[in-house]
Amino acid sequence: MSAMEYAKELDLRNLPCPMPVVKISKGIKEVAVGQIVKAVTTDPGALTDFPAWAKTSGNQIVETQEASGEVRFFIKRLK
Amino acid sequence: MEASLRDELVRLFDTKLSRQMLLNLETCSRCGLCTPACHAYASMPLPKYAPAFRAEVVRRIYKRYFTALGRFAPVLGEAKPLTDAALEELREAAYSCTGCRRCMVYCPFGIDTQQIMSIAKLLLIGAEAAPEILSLLADVSISKGESIETFKEGFLQGIKRLETQVVARWKVEAGTTPIPTEVEGADMLYVALAGAHSIIPAAVVFNAARENWTLSFFEAVNFGAFVGDPGKTQLILDRIVREALRLGVKEVCICECGTAVRVAKQLSGTQPFRVVSLTEVHARYLREGRIRVKKLPGSHTYHDPCQIARNGGVYDEPRAILGRIVEDFREMSPDPKYNWCCGGGGGLVAMGEDTLDFRMRSSRVKADQIRESRADVVVTACENCHTQLENINAHYGLGKEVKFLSSLLADALVAP
Amino acid sequence: MATLNYLILVPMVYVAVAVFVCGTLWRVFRLLRSPRLATPLAIYPVKKPGWLYAAGDALLLPTVLRHNPLLWLALALFHLGLLALCIGHLELVADIRWLQIVPHAIFLGKGAVGLAMFVCLLYFLSRRMVSPTKELSVPEDFLLLVLLLLTVLFGAQMDWARNWYDYSTMSVDDYRAYLWSLVTGKPSIASVEGAGHSFMLVVHVFFANLLLLAFPFTKLMHAIFTFALNRIRRG
Numbered sequence: 011m012s013a014m015e016y017a018k019e020l021d022l023r024n025l026p027c028p029m030p031v032v033k034i035s036k037g038i039k040e041v042a043v044g045q046i047v048k049a050v051t052t053d054p055g056a057l058t059d060f061p062a063w064a065k066t067s068g069n070q071i072v073e074t075q076e077a078s079g080e081v082r083f084f085i086k087r088l089k
Numbered sequence: 090m091e092a093s094l095r096d097e098l099v100r101l102f103d104t105k106l107s108r109q110m111l112l113n114l115e116t117c118s119r120c121g122l123c124t125p126a127c128h129a130y131a132s133m134p135l136p137k138y139a140p141a142f143r144a145e146v147v148r149r150i151y152k153r154y155f156t157a158l159g160r161f162a163p164v165l166g167e168a169k170p171l172t173d174a175a176l177e178e179l180r181e182a183a184y185s186c187t188g189c190r191r192c193m194v195y196c197p198f199g200i201d202t203q204q205i206m207s208i209a210k211l212l213l214i215g216a217e218a219a220p221e222i223l224s225l226l227a228d229v230s231i232s233k234g235e236s237i238e239t240f241k242e243g244f245l246q247g248i249k250r251l252e253t254q255v256v257a258r259w260k261v262e263a264g265t266t267p268i269p270t271e272v273e274g275a276d277m278l279y280v281a282l283a284g285a286h287s288i289i290p291a292a293v294v295f296n297a298a299r300e301n302w303t304l305s306f307f308e309a310v311n312f313g314a315f316v317g318d319p320g321k322t323q324l325i326l327d328r329i330v331r332e333a334l335r336l337g338v339k340e341v342c343i344c345e346c347g348t349a350v351r352v353a354k355q356l357s358g359t360q361p362f363r364v365v366s367l368t369e370v371h372a373r374y375l376r377e378g379r380i381r382v383k384k385l386p387g388s389h390t391y392h393d394p395c396q397i398a399r400n401g402g403v404y405d406e407p408r409a410i411l412g413r414i415v416e417d418f419r420e421m422s423p424d425p426k427y428n429w430c431c432g433g434g435g436g437l438v439a440m441g442e443d444t445l446d447f448r449m450r451s452s453r454v455k456a457d458q459i460r461e462s463r464a465d466v467v468v469t470a471c472e473n474c475h476t477q478l479e480n481i482n483a484h485y486g487l488g489k490e491v492k493f494l495s496s497l498l499a500d501a502l503v504a505p
Numbered sequence: 506m507a508t509l510n511y512l513i514l515v516p517m518v519y520v521a522v523a524v525f526v527c528g529t530l531w532r533v534f535r536l537l538r539s540p541r542l543a544t545p546l547a548i549y550p551v552k553k554p555g556w557l558y559a560a561g562d563a564l565l566l567p568t569v570l571r572h573n574p575l576l577w578l579a580l581a582l583f584h585l586g587l588l589a590l591c592i593g594h595l596e597l598v599a600d601i602r603w604l605q606i607v608p609h610a611i612f613l614g615k616g617a618v619g620l621a622m623f624v625c626l627l628y629f630l631s632r633r634m635v636s637p638t639k640e641l642s643v644p645e646d647f648l649l650l651v652l653l654l655l656t657v658l659f660g661a662q663m664d665w666a667r668n669w670y671d672y673s674t675m676s677v678d679d680y681r682a683y684l685w686s687l688v689t690g691k692p693s694i695a696s697v698e699g700a701g702h703s704f705m706l707v708v709h710v711f712f713a714n715l716l717l718l719a720f721p722f723t724k725l726m727h728a729i730f731t732f733a734l735n736r737i738r739r740g
Contacts, residue, residue: 026476027282032441054247055283058240062233107542116730121638136640158722165645199738402549
């Protein structure tokens with residue numbers, strides 16, 4: 011698992027629906043285009059929600075890491 | 090506002106003019122009986138929060154473009170053209186209404202404010218002035234439905250990780266999958282939300298009842314309904330209908346999400362499967378003796394989610410469950426039909442922090458009702474209500490515990 | 506003056522009745538022509554038979570009784586008064602034999618019904634002048650109340666203030682003669698002109714005409730729509 015540089019980290023663990031997507035949508039706007047946000051989640055649904063969200067909102071998931079019951083998404087702001 | 094946009098919005102308005110809608114728009118006598126029915130008005134007595142006032146914001150535009158009186162003598166009905174200022178009024182009216190339909194219980198005619206607000210929401214979509222986040226959430230759901238194969242693998246991995254937690258609470262026989270997916274010919278398709286909390290307790294109870302079930306790839310919540318887009322609402326629901334038909338299930342069970350339950354029950358059309366809420370399924374297990382439970386200590390009260398109870402008719406089932414699993418149950422409202430809305434419906438909770446201030450100010454009466462119940466635990470069966478009740482609990486310092494009914498039932502399970 | 510009286514008592518009545526009937530039918534037709542949503546829009550619990558409960562909701566206003574008993578009393582009195590007055594006017598058509606039960610001088614009810622409605626209407630108006638009903642009200646609401654008030658006032662006046670004028674010259678038979686001439690299409694106002702309080706009849710008919718003209722274009726349509734809408738709420 012490589013260390014990934016990121017501009018912002020979001021803790022999205024154990025949040026009610028649809029907060030993970032709401033918070034990442036807000037969070038991504040707080041970094042500059044080209045920068046990366048790290049989002050940590052425990053939701054199984056996030057594994058489908060985040061890629062679908064990235065596709066819809068036009069951002070890019072550059073890496074997905076899974077460890078100790080959590081998933082870490084590294085998302086690059088593209089626009 | 091440009092003339093072309095105005096014409097387009099009037100056309101959109103026209104698409105909403107069903108027989109029911111015309112009745113809703115043309116019957117109000119502005120008697121004001123609905124005024125105290127709204128939790129927003131009861132918490133903050135400003136005329137703009139009176140249901141008839143909200144409806145009038147839409148009605149004024151209706152009169153201007155669709156009625157003789159509004160065209161020829163606009164002053165009599167205060168008919169107003171569609172302008173940017175009118176859009177702003179529509180936005181405030183629609184997104185301060187949770188669609189709880191409590192005002193319908195007061196109205197002598199039965200005017201449906203939620204239906205009228207659906208026009209306001211559609212016009213806002215047409216003018217690209219709908220809350221961005223709700224549109225985005227709806228689009229994410231649709232995108233998932235369109236390319237499920239791309240996302241399937243990730244979902245299955247996520248589900249696998251939950252299985253140990255399910256088994257830790259209820260052992261399944263060797264060879265049985267704790268969270269089954271893609272089971273063709275299963276009796277029941279369970280449609281959950283993204284969060285583990287809407288999957289684990291439900292799975293535990295299904296396994297305890299030896300249900301032949303399978304978990305849906307999709308989340309139950311319908312953001313199309315929140316943003317008020319009939320087309321997207323149907324697309325999001327169709328993903329689930331298609332999955333249910335493909336697997337050939339007899340029942341589609343919707344998780345604890347009020348909007349999801351109401352949309353799936355009332356918009357699925359005639360299908361070879363039945364749509365039921367998780368609460369109804371749980372009540373059935375208890376009635377048929379398929380699960381055994383113990384009584385949990387502590388005083389509990391139940392918050393009826395508007396879309397499940399007043400607008401869906403599920404009143405007796407949660408009470409039947411609570412009667413079996415808690416020692417001390419206290420009603421929150423003498424008549425559940427009159428239960429105050431939590432203040433989080435209609436997409437307000439999904440809009441997150443942006444609406445928090447309004448949600449807290451408009452739910453003062455709910456906070457009072459919870460306080461007066463004198464129960465330690467507030468139980469509910471809706472994700473939105475749960476989030477809002479947690480917020481109320483913190484904001485008003487109520488010191489209660491907020492729990493999902495399904496989670497409480499899973500806690501009360503005992504081995505046969 | 507005589508021409509104006511004639512215009513109000515004859516052509517305007519015909520026009521008002523025609524607009525009332527056609528306009529109302531058009532509104533109902535427009536409703537029936539629009540697509541019906543298949544979505545259930547009931548408030549639960551749903552009780553059967555739905556039509557019976559819906560009719561009960563529309564006619565007895567139980568939700569008003571529960572949440573505002575004073576308003577319910579006024580509404581009940583007002584609408585029952587309206588019903589009584591409709592019967593009273595039909596009774597003036599002597600050829601409707603089965604309605605001719607109680608012999609009377611001027612009009613059934615002797616203006617008491619009108620007085621009761623007058624009081625109710627004042628109450629409705631006063632409600633509209635205070636918040637929060639004030640903010641909900643639009644000019645149409647005030648206009649209709651004022652029209653009703655004037656119609657009822659001058660209608661009842663013909664009975665209770667008749668002693669102030671040359672009362673004895675206009676009796677129930679004169680009203681009947683006028684009304685029957687309208688019904689049969691041979692209009693004549695001879696029987697109702699010339700009395701000291703003839704002008705009251707003219708003013709009464711004038712405002713009643715305006716109400717009939719307004720009916721299909723205003724919220725007065727709730728008289729019909731309430732049944733359909735309550736039916737939807739009852740599932």
